[in-house]
Amino acid sequence: MFISLLVGVLILWLITRGQDVPRIMEEFRHANYGWILLAMLCALLSHFLRAVRWNMLIRTMGYKTNNYQTFLAVMTGYLSNLAIPRMGEITRCVTLSKASKTPFNALAGTVLAERAFDLFSMLAIVFITIAGQFSFLRNFLLQTIWAPTLERGTAHWLLISIVTILFLALIIILILFLRKNLYNPREGSFFFRLKRQMHGFSSGVSTIKDMRGKGWFVLHTLLIWGLYYLTVYLCFFAIQATSDLTALAGLTLLAVGSLGILAPVPGGIGTYHFLTIITLRELYGIASEPATSYAYITHATQIVVNITAGTFAWIMLSLKKQNHDTQQTSAPDGKDHQDA
Numbered sequence: 452m453f454i455s456l457l458v459g460v461l462i463l464w465l466i467t468r469g470q471d472v473p474r475i476m477e478e479f480r481h482a483n484y485g486w487i488l489l490a491m492l493c494a495l496l497s498h499f500l501r502a503v504r505w506n507m508l509i510r511t512m513g514y515k516t517n518n519y520q521t522f523l524a525v526m527t528g529y530l531s532n533l534a535i536p537r538m539g540e541i542t543r544c545v546t547l548s549k550a551s552k553t554p555f556n557a558l559a560g561t562v563l564a565e566r567a568f569d570l571f572s573m574l575a576i577v578f579i580t581i582a583g584q585f586s587f588l589r590n591f592l593l594q595t596i597w598a599p600t601l602e603r604g605t606a607h608w609l610l611i612s613i614v615t616i617l618f619l620a621l622i623i624i625l626i627l628f629l630r631k632n633l634y635n636p637r638e639g640s641f642f643f644r645l646k647r648q649m650h651g652f653s654s655g656v657s658t659i660k661d662m663r664g665k666g667w668f669v670l671h672t673l674l675i676w677g678l679y680y681l682t683v684y685l686c687f688f689a690i691q692a693t694s695d696l697t698a699l700a701g702l703t704l705l706a707v708g709s710l711g712i713l714a715p716v717p718g719g720i721g722t723y724h725f726l727t728i729i730t731l732r733e734l735y736g737i738a739s740e741p742a743t744s745y746a747y748i749t750h751a752t753q754i755v756v757n758i759t760a761g762t763f764a765w766i767m768l769s770l771k772k773q774n775h776d777t778q779q780t781s782a783p784d785g786k787d788h789q790d791a
Contacts, residue, residue, distance in 0.1 A: 466725050471740050478744035482689045487752055490685040494756045497678035501525055504671040508561040511662035514553045521547060523764040530761025533718045533754070540566070546768060572676055577706045583699055680705050686749045692741035693731070700735060708749070718757070723750050 467475075502522035509516050528543030544558040636642035662668065684701035687693045707730045711723030724746040731742035 461721070466721075466728055467743060470743060474740040475744050475747075478690055478692075478741050479748070481691070482744070482748060484689070486685050486689040487748060490682045490689075490749070490752050491756050493678045493681040493685065494753055495760060497675050497682070498522070498525055498529065498756070498760065500671050500675050500678070504668060504675065505561065505565060507662060507664065507668050507671070508564060509553065509558065512557055512561070514551065514557070516547060516551045516553060520550050523768055524550065526757070526761045526764035527768065529757040530765060533757065533761075536714075536717055550768065550771070568672060572672055573706070573709050576676065576702065576709075580699070580702050580706045583702070676705075679709075682752060683708060683749060686745065686752065689748055690741055690745050692737055693745050696735060696737075703734070704730060704749075718754055719750070 499518075499522050502525045503518050505525065506516055506518055506521050509521070524543040524547035527546050528539030530539075531542040532539035540559075540562050544555055544562060547553060548555040548558055632642045680701060683705045684698065687696050687701065704727060707726045708719075708723055711726040712719035714722035716722055724743070727746040727749065728739070728742045731737040731745060732739055737745075
């Protein structure tokens with residue numbers, strides 16, 4: 452955790468070093484915070500719709516969870532992601548499992564299904580972005596990504612080949628090892644428990660195929676990503692330098708920013724900023740300082756929402772647990788008084 456955070460902070464320092472910091476602060480002071488508040492509302496609403504969509508998968512398996520419970524679990528997951536990357540998926544499953552008595556492995560399977568669908572959605576956005584402005588993006592992609600990758604790969608071709616072969620060999624060995632031990636494991640063994648967990652995962656993943664109302668699930672997905680888009684696009688109007696960017700530019704920033712958030716650093720710190728700044732600067736000709744201000748503003752918009760709503764969710768769940776524990780503790784006393 453500390454190392455990944457340190458990497459993110461180092462990236463932030465590198466991309467800010469050498470820039471006109473007073474000008475960046477000036478951009479912050481003159482930003483239109485009305486647009487930023489609207490972007491924050493869109494981000495919060497997207498999280499609630501994600502909870503509603505998750506419920507669709509959970510109810511397909513026959514478990515009953517309400518949208519409020521699920522929303523609290525989702526927000527605690529986002530809060531934990533700020534501490535440990537990708538920890539949020541586990542946290543929200545554990546939280547909802549305790550709150551609703553739903554099996555953890557089943558919830559984890561639904562999260563895998565949900566994330567697989569989101570990955571497909573993100574790839575679709577990347578495709579639409581490239582197709583919509585292919586001629587505009589072609590030179591940028593070739594010069595900024597493809598050419599440097601080929602240059603580095605050619606210089607270390609032998610090393611890259613060896614590492615790739617070893618990696619593939621390890622994967623094959625691991626698959627064969629698991630296949631052998633999971634075929635008929637002894638009851639109570641580690642592989643028996645692992646097979647049971649995998650069965651729960653597969654049941655959760657299959658919920659998309661089995662659930663009713665697939666159209667509603669797709670509609671909620673479109674609404675979620677539409678709100679993600681508005682979170683990015685509305686912040687264009689918060690800064691003068693980005694206020695003239697097109698709607699298609701917003702789609703580009705959404706695709707690039709999503710890749711930055713996926714990086715294994717807490718909350719995409721550093722990687723989100725780097726990709727956003729380089730896209731605004733190299734692709735749309737925005738000066739470094741306003742590009743940096745925009746990256747910080749959009750990222751802070753998401754972080755503030757996650758911290759505020761996540762903290763609220765954690766407090767509410769803690770109070771609920773405390774009340775439940777108090778009732779359990781006082782129940783025997785009440786019985787004794789009644790008998791007396």
